[in-house]
Amino acid sequence: MQEIKWGMIGCGDVTEVKSGPAFNKVPKSSLVAVMRRDAEKAKDYAFRHGVPKWYADGEALINDPEVNAIYIATPPAQHEAYCQLALAAGKPVYVEKPMTLNAESGLRMEEASIRYDTKLTVAHYRRAQPMFLKIKSLLENGIIGDVRFAGLQMLQPQQSDLIANVESNWRLDPAISGGGLFHDLAPHQLDLMVYFFGEFDQSTGFSLNQSGSAKVDDLVTGQILFKNGVVFTGTWCFSVSEQDKTDVCEIIGSNGRISFPVFGNKVTLIKEGRTEVFDFEALEHVQQPMIEKVTAYFLDQAENPCSAEQAILSMKLMDSFTK
Numbered sequence: 001m002q003e004i005k006w007g008m009i010g011c012g013d014v015t016e017v018k019s020g021p022a023f024n025k026v027p028k029s030s031l032v033a034v035m036r037r038d039a040e041k042a043k044d045y046a047f048r049h050g051v052p053k054w055y056a057d058g059e060a061l062i063n064d065p066e067v068n069a070i071y072i073a074t075p076p077a078q079h080e081a082y083c084q085l086a087l088a089a090g091k092p093v094y095v096e097k098p099m100t101l102n103a104e105s106g107l108r109m110e111e112a113s114i115r116y117d118t119k120l121t122v123a124h125y126r127r128a129q130p131m132f133l134k135i136k137s138l139l140e141n142g143i144i145g146d147v148r149f150a151g152l153q154m155l156q157p158q159q160s161d162l163i164a165n166v167e168s169n170w171r172l173d174p175a176i177s178g179g180g181l182f183h184d185l186a187p188h189q190l191d192l193m194v195y196f197f198g199e200f201d202q203s204t205g206f207s208l209n210q211s212g213s214a215k216v217d218d219l220v221t222g223q224i225l226f227k228n229g230v231v232f233t234g235t236w237c238f239s240v241s242e243q244d245k246t247d248v249c250e251i252i253g254s255n256g257r258i259s260f261p262v263f264g265n266k267v268t269l270i271k272e273g274r275t276e277v278f279d280f281e282a283l284e285h286v287q288q289p290m291i292e293k294v295t296a297y298f299l300d301q302a303e304n305p306c307s308a309e310q311a312i313l314s315m316k317l318m319d320s321f322t323k
Contacts, residue, residue, distance in 0.1 A: 009061060099311040207219060219237045
């Protein structure tokens with residue numbers, strides 16, 4: 001391949017700004033076809049974003065001879081089926097997070113990628129953003145010494161502004177989402193922990209539905225022991241008051257600490273009584289840096305920025321917290 005010509009399956013809110021327009025802003029990349037089961041909405045999306053082709057059937061898009069790579073942006077329940085079809089057609093896949101509903105499904109997707117010898121990347125796009133690359137650099141350079149532990153709190157009201165307003169909130173249907181707002185937001189956070197600290201030895205947690213306002217658990221806690229000795233503790237609650245909203249992760253080392261929001265743009269380094277703040281500009285298209293890396297990978301010019309094997313680790317963590 002000399003250029004990646006993307007076919008996008010799913011035209012929901014995540015694709016309007018976060019990802020969709022970025023495919024045409026990356027060198028050697030263009031969005032040539034989109035699909036949504038509602039034909040009128042697919043046509044409307046294509047018209048508004050200047051996409052030449054639109055479909056109401058995913059398999060038809062996959063089989064379009066002009067399309068040579070697939071981006072799957074449907075709700076998680078549909079990820080595996082579309083991924084299997086695309087890989088069987090020999091077309092590399094970039095699939096949204098969470099990778100799928102659970103680790104078992106993720107392993108099947110990974111096995112299909114191996115069986116069909118076709119590339120698969122998962123959209124844990126924070127791995128490519130400048131803010132999180134800075135944090136990784138601080139850790140790798142030992143700026144806060146040896147990391148001891150990390151703690152995370154994600155506390156949100158039921159109507160969190162981190163979630164796009166949609167006609168029907170499929171995120172609150174566990175059969176579609178895997179398990180509520182935790183399964184929508186935690187993949188970002190847990191993948192970052194895997195990105196920073198590597199593989200883990202043990203993980204455990206529990207979850208429950210405290211508010212009873214939907215069919216999903218709205219409180220999740222989890223602990224991880226990484227192979228390098230780092231311990232992580234996290235709390236996610238989606239039924240707090242507006243005034244108690246919190247999004248903070250702290251990484252504590254032997255010589256200091258790093259504090260940051262996962263859904264924000266500021267990193268605070270505290271070391272030897274001094275505080276240093278790193279501010280980052282909000283990205284117009286949050287997935288653009290990742291799409292650049294995926295495009296390079298699909299063109300055999302770079303390594304996989306987030307493999308199925310890596311993404312399955314965060315799926316296993318979510319499964320262990322919510323089992």
